[in-house]
Amino acid sequence: MSANIVIGGFWGDEGKGVVSAWEAFRTASLGVFRGCGGANPEHGMFIDDHYVKVNQLPLGFILRECMIGLGPGTAVDPVKFLYEVKRFHLTPEKVRVDPRCPIITAANIADEQANSNMKAIGSTFSGTGIAMAHAALRIAPIAEDIHELQPYLDDVPALANKLAEKGAINLEGTQGTFLSRYHGEYPNVTSVDVTAPSVAAGVGLNFRAVKDVIVAVKALPTREGSGPLGDVEEFTPEEMKRLGIEEYSSIVDLETGEHQIRRKAKSIDDALLKRIIMLNGANKLALTFAEQYDPEVQGITKWSGLTNKVRELIERIEDATNVEVSLVNTGKEFDCIASKQDDLPAVSDALKRRLRSFIE
Template identity: 35%
Template sequence: MTCNILVGGAWGDEGKGKCITYLCNNDKPDIIARAGVGPNAGHSVEFNGEKYGLRLTPSGFVHTGAKLMIGAGVLVNPDVLFKEFEDLKKYNVKERMCVDPRCAIISNDHMERDKSSEHLAKKIGSTGSGCGPANSDRVLRTIDLAQDIPELEGYITDVSLACNETLDEGGDVFIEGSQGFALSLYYGSYPYVTSKDTTASTFAADVGVGPTKVDEVINVFKSYISRVGEGPFPTEMSQKEAEDHGWEEYGVVTGRRRRIGYFDMDLAKESCRINGATQIALTCVDKLYPDCARTQDYSDLSVESKAFIEDIQSATGVPVTIISTGPDLNDTIDLRKELL
């Protein structure tokens, strides 16, 4: 029986999609449960030469033996969900998907309010997906729930009950969070944050699993930092400097160009502390150290890259167990057996 949570370490875009895909494809949990805010965050998944941009479907969908679940704390836009059913048809996502009856539903009105809000759209840099207004209505207790939507009737499942029963029976549950720690409504750079907390504790609550049942918290960091939208960014570089490094990126949901900065050790320390991280997954090492591209053995990494990894471990007190050296799942160094 194991229950693992994966969380973004910074402002999102850390490469969680690849990490989730790798972990679920190798560890093969019985349930992969989506936590987090809702369809305002995108995960990129590359598998068997194809690339997918996901907003609600758990990124571990490539493990076809798992049930896919959306926890009660997640906002659901049925149109987004049904489109992903079509896009992922060959993986039988539709047949494996379960939605908690207590999920709140995003309406067209929520999206319009999001896009037209001077404060959200222009000052904060909202994605316009309706999550902020929907969470506001949820707090006011005026929103529809998944159990009220006829189109979702065939997918309704008590996700908390299913996850806990699976754990009690000796099964494995993988909880994947969206966005990143620094976008937390509580611990992020307020007011330039998302509309709820985005830490591991809340992700566990999103799917209804108590803290005593969580075994590992995997904090994902990119070897450099990126951010979409407004707000403080202590290590930010110019777009010209980012281009010179080959670090030009665009958001999965919005298509907006991401702001780029150097790795922030202070942010990493705070993120690991508040998330209670037990492991770190480090992505895009090949973009910081191109000579490490596609490396699959730790001993083959450069001296500089090993020193960088050791600095992160020393600063945070958390072992770096997963190291991504390229976009393919095989471009991964997995040190869990050696370090845990």
């Protein structure tokens, strides 16, 4: 049995969706699964400078032969789910939803938008938190109650374990480790635990099938809303704009209609990173947004092409954590990846055509 779990380090927005999709491509995964959270994350990638995103599905949908599954630990927004399925021309043969998934309703979303506490913590207002609360109270509808979802229903734990026996599968996490309700800085947390054990449990995967736990770590960690960034200095918005490394939140301010600039740390807090590794049982790290740390590494796809500055950062991380950095993300495009395994398969023309077909 062989399964990889890709988890977000720190506070999310570190490109774990792209890392997960790349790992699925690298290992010729038979399936990519989500097992926690709901329609709150935004997992996206750039294709020929066009941004393609999903909120409900994992990014592994880009691979034609790869099954997609939403485990019973995932809250499902039927509106977003059906939109994404239609938008990317997916079929029930490819996408499966466990009948026990809690359902996010329009009322859940409205209640979050009206909640001052949710505004204070930088919520995405996806309705996931209230849907999960209703599930805990046993009053939430579940996927088997929704007529439009009937063609997609399946026993996702059985599917995931069956595929893991045949070949590789990937589990795609959500948010970031320090947004976990168990391990984050309460109340600045999400509604569920988002560490690797919970992702596996939310899919229903036999934990003995897990081979690698890969934590995606941003070279310059960012955070939405309030809460600490660790024992490190923080960029001002003016500094980020001057350096050209500002990132705009996917969350729209309901009062101004504007996207805020994400807060950004000037370095990685080693003590926090070691805790992330401990909580997730990580044995590999993926360093993402390296081009913001050193613009000279932009677009590099060979490990031998990494700059000295990035190599020094990798060495410092590995010395501090005793965990290997196995992959470096060097740009916005899907294939801007450098791996220690320089014999990785090239992105085929067929996959490139498929990716371009998703551009609106």
